[in-house]
Amino acid sequence: MTTAASTEKTDQPAPGKNAARPPRVSALRRSWDKYWYAWAMVTPVAIVLTVLVLYPLGYGIYQSLTDANESNVASTIGAFHRPATYKFVGLDNYWHVLSGADSDFYPRLLWTVIWTVSCVTLQVGIGMGLAVLLNRKVRFRGFYRAMLILPWAVPSFIGVFAWRLMLNSQYGVFNEIITAFGLPAQDWLGTPLAQKIAVIMVNVWIGIPFNMVAVLGGLQSIPRELYEAAEMDGASPWQRFVNVTLPGLRPVSNTVILLGCIWTFNMFNVIYLLLGNNTSGDADILVTFAFRKAFTGISDYAGAATYGIIILALLLAFSTFYRRSTLKSEQA
Amino acid sequence: MTAATHESSATATAGRSAVATPRKVRGREERSLGSSIALHGTLIVATVIAAFPVMWILFISLGPKNAWQQPSEVFSHLSLHNYSDVLSQTDLPKWFLNTVVVAGGTTVLGVFLAATAGYAVSRMKFPGSRQLMWTFLVTQMFPSIVLIVPLYLLMSELNLLDNYLGLILAYATTAVPFCAWMMKGYFDTIPKEIDEAGRVDGLTPFGTFWRLIVPLAKPGLAVTAFYSFLTAWGEVAYATQFMQSDHYTLAVGIRTFAQDQRPDWAWTSATAIIITLPAALVFMLVQRSLVSGLTAGGTKS
Numbered sequence: 001m002t003t004a005a006s007t008e009k010t011d012q013p014a015p016g017k018n019a020a021r022p023p024r025v026s027a028l029r030r031s032w033d034k035y036w037y038a039w040a041m042v043t044p045v046a047i048v049l050t051v052l053v054l055y056p057l058g059y060g061i062y063q064s065l066t067d068a069n070e071s072n073v074a075s076t077i078g079a080f081h082r083p084a085t086y087k088f089v090g091l092d093n094y095w096h097v098l099s100g101a102d103s104d105f106y107p108r109l110l111w112t113v114i115w116t117v118s119c120v121t122l123q124v125g126i127g128m129g130l131a132v133l134l135n136r137k138v139r140f141r142g143f144y145r146a147m148l149i150l151p152w153a154v155p156s157f158i159g160v161f162a163w164r165l166m167l168n169s170q171y172g173v174f175n176e177i178i179t180a181f182g183l184p185a186q187d188w189l190g191t192p193l194a195q196k197i198a199v200i201m202v203n204v205w206i207g208i209p210f211n212m213v214a215v216l217g218g219l220q221s222i223p224r225e226l227y228e229a230a231e232m233d234g235a236s237p238w239q240r241f242v243n244v245t246l247p248g249l250r251p252v253s254n255t256v257i258l259l260g261c262i263w264t265f266n267m268f269n270v271i272y273l274l275l276g277n278n279t280s281g282d283a284d285i286l287v288t289f290a291f292r293k294a295f296t297g298i299s300d301y302a303g304a305a306t307y308g309i310i311i312l313a314l315l316l317a318f319s320t321f322y323r324r325s326t327l328k329s330e331q332a
Numbered sequence: 333m334t335a336a337t338h339e340s341s342a343t344a345t346a347g348r349s350a351v352a353t354p355r356k357v358r359g360r361e362e363r364s365l366g367s368s369i370a371l372h373g374t375l376i377v378a379t380v381i382a383a384f385p386v387m388w389i390l391f392i393s394l395g396p397k398n399a400w401q402q403p404s405e406v407f408s409h410l411s412l413h414n415y416s417d418v419l420s421q422t423d424l425p426k427w428f429l430n431t432v433v434v435a436g437g438t439t440v441l442g443v444f445l446a447a448t449a450g451y452a453v454s455r456m457k458f459p460g461s462r463q464l465m466w467t468f469l470v471t472q473m474f475p476s477i478v479l480i481v482p483l484y485l486l487m488s489e490l491n492l493l494d495n496y497l498g499l500i501l502a503y504a505t506t507a508v509p510f511c512a513w514m515m516k517g518y519f520d521t522i523p524k525e526i527d528e529a530g531r532v533d534g535l536t537p538f539g540t541f542w543r544l545i546v547p548l549a550k551p552g553l554a555v556t557a558f559y560s561f562l563t564a565w566g567e568v569a570y571a572t573q574f575m576q577s578d579h580y581t582l583a584v585g586i587r588t589f590a591q592d593q594r595p596d597w598a599w600t601s602a603t604a605i606i607i608t609l610p611a612a613l614v615f616m617l618v619q620r621s622l623v624s625g626l627t628a629g630g631t632k633s
Contacts, residue, residue, distance in 0.1 A: 035459075037537040041452040042464060045445045045508060052505045053471055056482035063482065073485065130378055133371060146616070147379040150386055153615040155566030157583055158604045161590055162385035165392065165597055171401045173388060205385070213619065266475040268569050276592035290477040295573060301481050308478035315473045 063305040064093055070299035086302070093306040104289065105307075112265065112285040115200065119267075120260040122204045124253065127211025132245070134212070135219045152209035160273040163202045164189070167274075192282035195275060199283050203270045207263075211256055218252030219245070254326045261322075262315055286311050386608075393601035400597035414602035418589075424603060426578075427585035430496075434571075434581055435564035437500035442507040442560030443553055449508075450515025451541050455527060465516070468509035476569050479505065484573055494576045502570045507560040514559070518552030519545065551621065558618040565611050582607045 066086045074084040097105045134145055151159055166174040167188035175185040186194040222245065230240045246253075271288045277296070284292065286307060294304035363371070392399050393414050395406030418424045453461045483502055484493070492498030522545060530540035546553070571581045580588075586607065590600040 035456065038452040038456040038458040038461070040538070041448040041541070042460075045449040045512065046464070048445060048501070048504055048508065049467060049471070052483065052486075052501055053467075053474070053479065056479045056486060057474075059482040059486065060478055130375075133375055136371070138371060138375065144375045144379055148382050149619060150383050150612075152619070153612040154386055154608050155562070155583070155611050157566060157568050157586070158389075158608050159385060161586070161600060161604055162389040164590070164595075165400060165601070166385060166388060168400075173403060205381070209382070262473050266473075268476060273568065273587075287475045287477050290475075291480070291569065294477065294481050301485075304477060304481055308475055308481070311475045312473065312478050315475075316470065319473060 060305045060308055063302055064309050065090060066302050067092075068301040068305075069303075070301070073301065089302075093302055094310070097303075097306055097310065102303075105310075108284060108286050108289050111196070111283070115196075115203075115285055116261055116264045118200055119203050119207065119264045120257060122200070123207040123211050123260055123264075124215075124257060126204070127208045127256075128215045128249075128253075130208070130212045131215035131219055132241070134216060149209040149213060151206050152213075156206055156269045157273055159206050160202060160270055163198075163205070164274055167198055189275060189279075192280060195279065195283040199271050199274055202274055203264065203267060206270065207260065211260065214252055214256050215249060218249045221252075222248035250326075250329075258319060258322055258326075261318065265311070265315060389601045389604050392597060393605050395598070397598045400601070414598045415606070418599050418602050418606070422589075422599070423577075423580070423585065424582075424606070427580050427582045428606075430575075430579055431565060431581040431583075433496050434499050434503070435561050437496060438503040438507060438564035439557045439560045441500060441504050442511055442563075443557050445504065445508045446511030446515045446556050446560075447546070447549070447553060448541075449512045451519050451545060453512070454516045454519035455524070465513070468512050471505070471509040476506075480569060480573060483570075487574065493574055494579055496579070499570060499574055499579075499581075500564075502574065503560075503564045503567060506567070507563040511556040511559055515549070515552055515556055518549055518555075522548050555618050555621045558614050561614060562611060565607075 065088060067089050068084075068086040072084065072086040075082050096102055100106055130148060134141060134148075138144065154162075163174075166172050169175065169185075169187040169190060172188070174188065179185050186197075188194045188198045226244050226248065227240060230244050235243065265285075266287050267285070268287055268291065271283060271285060272291065275283060281289070281292070290304045290307035290311070293300045293307065391406060392403065394410050394412070395403070396409045396411070396413070399406050399409075449464065452458070453465060479502075487493045487495075487498045487502075490498075492501070526544055526548070527537075527540050530544045531537070535543060566583060567581075568583045571584045572587075575581065575584060582603070586600060586603050589596045589603060
């Protein structure tokens, strides 16, 4: 295996470097036999990831270069086995999608970005606000905290069903509540704009508790002395928030924002289950759109795989860029 | 008002050094009546919004068949009818059992894989460990759609479609990367001296792991177990595509009530509550450690 080969390489020059870095080399030597155990211990996970992640990924990449769909992949119906007849088409699928020829990609991408940005902004913003409130000395704090994380404790598809019940256009309690406040009732699961607002609302509702709890943990790790020093210098509460709290939260908020973007970008349950199959597709993000491509009508496996690879590439690029820029801002 | 607060806390700091801490804290925490009301008001509104959908579905589940159309009927017809109906007249018990098998399998497999990998990476900076952790991180970015079609075709070739093991393996791919990060973070907090003492006493590295570290890491393992369990308990996409009616999990089964066209909300709501109870219970037990494990893994990367 490659890992084994690379150790031998690192280990062999060790005696030569002995004089330059003695502690590290002796540690290397002492742990030489440990390595084998290390590899033995990661072997199970390596096998599982190779078979179930890397192989399907490679397979997916290959499929995205073909014209595979339900009618030409290999299949076995009873005793009859039909061999695969799809063929290699090179980068045609990518060109078809990225050139805008399928007329779906860019509208879906735009909506996916709007969806991700608005969901993450609201989740992190509201979560942080609630965390700041809960971080103070408040009576019934334990009660508030327990109730506020309830949306996270419930499996997300159950939360979605609860909202679907409430948002029903004819009998839903949500319309009754907002009309009581003087707002107009909407066909929440029917018209495109209302659908979009509804899915964002539900996703924010589900996502706030995670952000709140994470930020709460971050707040408690900010040293009290910093606030005391700021108070001594006469900083107002707002100045303390901007100059002490926000920088102190940066490690947590960076992680939370990155995870939030990845999860929201890939969020399947909320949109798919809230709107079901009888939707115009206006509120579909890239992931749900690709899922429908793969599993409704004549399954377009190649098209779905192409979308999947493009989504993955977008996320990888974003994460790399994000981590680099946050590292820079942490160093500055 | 702010000025007064600062003054009092400033004198407190100057006045006493040993007993000052609680005083100073209170100095900053002092509030006028108005801001106290605003604070509680905001928290109460947030609490109502957070809890309402869950309470609503519980409320509807206790009513008659048409309660979702006439919620006011619920109070005069409170009953557990919907619960006894779904438990006796539908396949819910079977789905429940399926889900328990799948979630249990995912938990065992997830903990085993995550613990061994997490320990190896935490203790030994072996060549390949960085790449492995990187792979874990990237795997979390995989949209399920990238894997679901190839996995579907792979599973059908291996005859693992509509099979508990197939679904368990698929869930392991989503649960393990995150769990391995969490376990690595947890193992990092256990002093290395313990391993060394074990080695001095003649244990093999694997014996050290099994006899010394695993017992010490029980809290971390518990969190990993619960996380894997919850992942499997609430997953929809894989289960929908991989399983046929005999092997439906709860997440798929509930959709036979909550259909797109004419959802049966009485049964859906009762089923929803039945599904939620175990998950919420498990969740409340572990949520604190879940977040600290997550943020520790993220910030130390």
